[in-house]
Amino acid sequence: MTTLQPPVAAEPRPAPPPAKRDRRSWTGWGFLGPFVAVFALVFLAPIVYSIYLSLFRNQLIGGNQFVGLDNYTRALQDDAFWGAVGRVALFLAVQVPLMLGIALLVALALDSGRLYGKSFFRITIFLPYAVPAVVATLMWGFMYGTKYGLVGDINSAFGVTLPDLLSPGWVLASIGNIVTWEFVGYNMLIFYSALRVVPTSLYEAAEIDGAGQWRIIRSIKLPAIRGAIVIATIFSIIGSFQLFNEPSILRPLALNSITTDFTPNFYTYSLSFNGQQHNYSATVAIIMGVITMIVAYAVQLRGMRKEA
Amino acid sequence: MSTSVTASPAKSAAPGLRTPRKKHTPGKPKRNVLLTVLMALMVLYTVVPLIWLIINSTKTQAGLADSNGLWFAHDFALWDNVRDTFTYHDGIFGRWLLNTLLYVGLGAGGATLLAVLGGYALAKFQFPGRRAVFAVVIGAVAVPGTALAVPTFLMFSKMGLTDTPSAVIIPSLVSPFGLYLMWVFAAEAIPTELLEAARMDGASEVRTFFQVALPLLAPGIVTVLLFTTVATWNNYFLPLIMLKDPDWYPLTLGLSAWSSQAQTIGGDVIFNLVITGSLLTILPLIAAFLFLQKHWQSGLAAGSVKE
Numbered sequence: 001m002t003t004l005q006p007p008v009a010a011e012p013r014p015a016p017p018p019a020k021r022d023r024r025s026w027t028g029w030g031f032l033g034p035f036v037a038v039f040a041l042v043f044l045a046p047i048v049y050s051i052y053l054s055l056f057r058n059q060l061i062g063g064n065q066f067v068g069l070d071n072y073t074r075a076l077q078d079d080a081f082w083g084a085v086g087r088v089a090l091f092l093a094v095q096v097p098l099m100l101g102i103a104l105l106v107a108l109a110l111d112s113g114r115l116y117g118k119s120f121f122r123i124t125i126f127l128p129y130a131v132p133a134v135v136a137t138l139m140w141g142f143m144y145g146t147k148y149g150l151v152g153d154i155n156s157a158f159g160v161t162l163p164d165l166l167s168p169g170w171v172l173a174s175i176g177n178i179v180t181w182e183f184v185g186y187n188m189l190i191f192y193s194a195l196r197v198v199p200t201s202l203y204e205a206a207e208i209d210g211a212g213q214w215r216i217i218r219s220i221k222l223p224a225i226r227g228a229i230v231i232a233t234i235f236s237i238i239g240s241f242q243l244f245n246e247p248s249i250l251r252p253l254a255l256n257s258i259t260t261d262f263t264p265n266f267y268t269y270s271l272s273f274n275g276q277q278h279n280y281s282a283t284v285a286i287i288m289g290v291i292t293m294i295v296a297y298a299v300q301l302r303g304m305r306k307e308a
Numbered sequence: 309m310s311t312s313v314t315a316s317p318a319k320s321a322a323p324g325l326r327t328p329r330k331k332h333t334p335g336k337p338k339r340n341v342l343l344t345v346l347m348a349l350m351v352l353y354t355v356v357p358l359i360w361l362i363i364n365s366t367k368t369q370a371g372l373a374d375s376n377g378l379w380f381a382h383d384f385a386l387w388d389n390v391r392d393t394f395t396y397h398d399g400i401f402g403r404w405l406l407n408t409l410l411y412v413g414l415g416a417g418g419a420t421l422l423a424v425l426g427g428y429a430l431a432k433f434q435f436p437g438r439r440a441v442f443a444v445v446i447g448a449v450a451v452p453g454t455a456l457a458v459p460t461f462l463m464f465s466k467m468g469l470t471d472t473p474s475a476v477i478i479p480s481l482v483s484p485f486g487l488y489l490m491w492v493f494a495a496e497a498i499p500t501e502l503l504e505a506a507r508m509d510g511a512s513e514v515r516t517f518f519q520v521a522l523p524l525l526a527p528g529i530v531t532v533l534l535f536t537t538v539a540t541w542n543n544y545f546l547p548l549i550m551l552k553d554p555d556w557y558p559l560t561l562g563l564s565a566w567s568s569q570a571q572t573i574g575g576d577v578i579f580n581l582v583i584t585g586s587l588l589t590i591l592p593l594i595a596a597f598l599f600l601q602k603h604w605q606s607g608l609a610a611g612s613v614k615e
Binding site: 032035036047112124127131133140181185242245269272282 | 341353435441598
């Protein structure tokens with residue numbers, strides 16, 4: 001979850017049409033062209049290439065052979081793949097609501113004007129976003145450990161034995177904590193920026209009508225930032241389905257808990273770079289991309305429909 | 309790192325872009341102690357790992373093992389650690405730092421430039437294919453970026469680009485998020501009449517862009533630059549698959565290599581350098597966020613996520 005994903009949900013309000021729109025001109029392409037050229041090279045071409053790859057199989061004898069949809073049939077019956085999908089789905093179901101819920105509460109608290117030291121809170125909670133996933137995972141990984149970590153210190157200080165956070169039963173939750181730590185502030189900022197542009201006159205009107213704070217939050221603030229919530233949810237879904245950095249960096253500390261097919265992305269990576277199965281790896285990546293798009297699209301439809 | 313922040317004013321709306329929030333006259337909300345305490349707990353969660361990092365970067369490898377994680381060991385080895393981080397293995401850490409700066413300079417700088425030009429075009433020009441570009445960009449980014457990495461690697465490998473800096477820089481040049489931010493920002497920040505006036509006066513499109521549009525876009529540009537910088541500085545997956553030669557690693561990849569070398573047989577255990585290196589890696593970005601916060605926050609508030 002290192003790269004920023006663009007908001008998929010809300011189309012920006014289209015620019016007001018130029019005052020004199022007699023004819024459409026190609027001038028705009030002069031400015032947009034460079035972006036589109038690089039975009040085609042690093043987004044579109046790999047997608048096309050990946051589809052092409054997924055239709056072939058590289059055999060020791062016979063070389064590259066067209067196999068049609070064989071790779072897809074194989075993936076649909078692949079327990080390792082579905083195990084990985086199940087794992088990220090579980091992760092998604094628990095971590096995303098938790099993280100977004102906290103982010104929303106923090107944003108509402110900041111927006112309420114009832115805090116001492118508001119700007120201190122805002123910037124501090126956002127800071128982990130500047131920390132690379134590598135560093136965040138290494139820090140938490142050390143802290144989870146019983147040797148150098150806080151867990152070890154707590155154990156010896158209080159004479160207790162906390163569960164091993166890097167054991168197979170706990171490692172997914174441990175990763176969830178790292179991801180939450182990294183992105184709660186980022187999501188908080190999305191919500192907070194959206195709250196700031198709600199006209200305060202709405203609150204005043206509501207207060208005159210006798211609405212309490214909770215009522216204002218429920219009836220004005222939350223509906224007003226629904227678009228931001230949908231966007232943040234879609235970001236987080238894409239992020240969860242892409243989960244790779246945290247488990248891969250944590251793996252040396254938790255070899256038994258994190259297998260090379262821990263997440264779908266980890267699986268494609270291992271297939272390609274340890275197994276040299278480029279064609280099958282491309283197939284798995286495509287299926288995962290399709291699953292992600294379907295889920296993201298469903299969330300968007302649901303989020304937007306409610307608005308109507 | 310926290311004290312310098314408190315003084316800064318909470319200024320979120322970009323001046324001149326929208327009417328300032330009116331002061332809430334009927335009963336200004338009372339400050340709430342309980343709410344503040346709850347937020348303080350949240351801050352604690354945020355900063356404890358960072359404090360852990362600072363404290364533990366003062367310890368030797370031995371001190372790390374036998375002292376409490378949240379307090380200093382008897383020996384204060386921060387400066388030794390910093391020196392060792394930069395001298396270990398013929399100073400490869402310095403090389404990684406320079407690589408990272410190169411990738412950020414060209415990658416994030418280029419991404420920002422392309423996003424500014426493209427966002428301006430989408431916001432202020434009507435041209436054939438404008439809707440199609442929107443659909444394609446939004447559609448393509450729903451494809452998980454890391455899913456593209458393997459085919460991109462194979463493609464770049466065919467072109468002979470892998471294991472060179474361009475393999476990291478070229479994919480970094482595209483920031484759909486940056487394009488989106490600039491698009492929304494340009495739509496709000498540049499009055500179309502102003503452009504019309506410049507054109508009427510006979511200014512060329514290029515000149516209109518540089519002299520009229522660019523100054524108005526400044527807060528948006530700072531915001532996009534900061535976010536693309538973070539994305540490039542923190543990038544891990546892309547260099548991981550593109551680069552074999554440690555001489556071209558960025559900091560993130562180098563740190564994870566140092567950390568996992570403890571697992572290899574006969575590998576040097578240098579967790580003290582991993583921790584100090586981590587601290588050195590995050591300091592520049594945190595400093596940038598703190599120094600520029602007024603600018604990027606106003607750029608963000610100018611409608612980036614508004615419906």
